[in-house]
Structure formats: C-alpha cells, structure tokens
Amino acid sequence: MIQYLVDLLKAFNANIKPSQIANSFCIGLILGLMPKNNLLWYILLVFFAFVRINKPGYFIMMIIGACLAPVFDPLFDKVGYAILTYAPLENFYSRLLNVPFVGFTRFNNSIVCGSLVCGLVCYIPLFLLLYFIIKAWRKWIAPVFNESKVLKTLYQIPLLEKIIKSVS
Numbered sequence: 205m206i207q208y209l210v211d212l213l214k215a216f217n218a219n220i221k222p223s224q225i226a227n228s229f230c231i232g233l234i235l236g237l238m239p240k241n242n243l244l245w246y247i248l249l250v251f252f253a254f255v256r257i258n259k260p261g262y263f264i265m266m267i268i269g270a271c272l273a274p275v276f277d278p279l280f281d282k283v284g285y286a287i288l289t290y291a292p293l294e295n296f297y298s299r300l301l302n303v304p305f306v307g308f309t310r311f312n313n314s315i316v317c318g319s320l321v322c323g324l325v326c327y328i329p330l331f332l333l334l335y336f337i338i339k340a341w342r343k344w345i346a347p348v349f350n351e352s353k354v355l356k357t358l359y360q361i362p363l364l365e366k367i368i369k370s371v372s
Contacts, residue, residue: 220258222342224256224258225258225261225338226338227331228257228258228259228265229261229330230327230331232262233265233268233323233330234269234320234326234327235248235249236269237269237270237273237280239310239315239316242310243305244309244311244316247309273319276319276322279322280322281314281315281318283322284315284317284318284319285314287321288317297311
C-alpha cells in the first residue's frame, strides 16, 4: 500500500498527463463503489487493467471507493430500483436476462445497477476536479512543498533517508 502511495506521488510530479491520473481515480471509484460478487465487476477490472492509466491511483481509489460503498448502499438501492423499474426498459431487461451468462453480471440487482450508474454520474465532475487539483499541485503546491523546512528536516533523518532511497 505504501508503494502505491509513493508511486502516486511520483506520478503527480512526473511527466504523466494529469488526465491519465484523473481518469485512473475515476475508474477506480466506479469499481470501488460496485459490489465485488458479480461478473460485471470482474469484466471491468480486467478491461481497465489493460487501459493506459495510472495503476497506483486506480488501486488506491478502488480501495477508498470500497470503504465508502456501504455508506451509500441505500442511495444505490434507490437509484438502481428506479432504473430497473422504469417501465419502457422492463422488456429490454427481461430479454437481456434470457441471454446466457448475462445473469452472472447481476445487473438486475438494484445495488449493482445503482452503484454503476452513480459511479458513471460522478465520473465527469470528479475527473474535472482532480484534473484541476493535479494541475494546481504541479504549478503551485509542489514547489512550495519541496522547499519547505519541514520536508528538508525530514530528509535529514537517517532512517527516512534510507527509506526514500530504497523506494526511489
């Protein structure tokens, strides 16, 4: 876990596009909010493993999303129920369930459907917010942070210096 944090901090300061980092956080949030006991989650996990994103940000946000998901389950249930009981789409859902292996995705579960939809709705605002935070970090916060007396003092501690060298 510490290695993921170190890699993420390196990415914030590296020549990686801010959009890649923001995208990885958003995708991680979508997967973190979804229940993990369905085929849809595993399909998305494997698919996003092959997409060019910042993997540490992806995994960290997946863990954060998984910790937040139980708090939002009542919301996911209501949203999913509203989507699954929307009258014009009920025929489509029943036909979809008759397709082999589609039932394993558990899209007909109101929490799975609601968490996926809520994650997708949160994607664009979270992406924009993180994009501008990363830009601000690189332009204003990182230079001040790197020149702070606290950080320079921490670098002088022998144990911390060895840890930083071993991670770098």
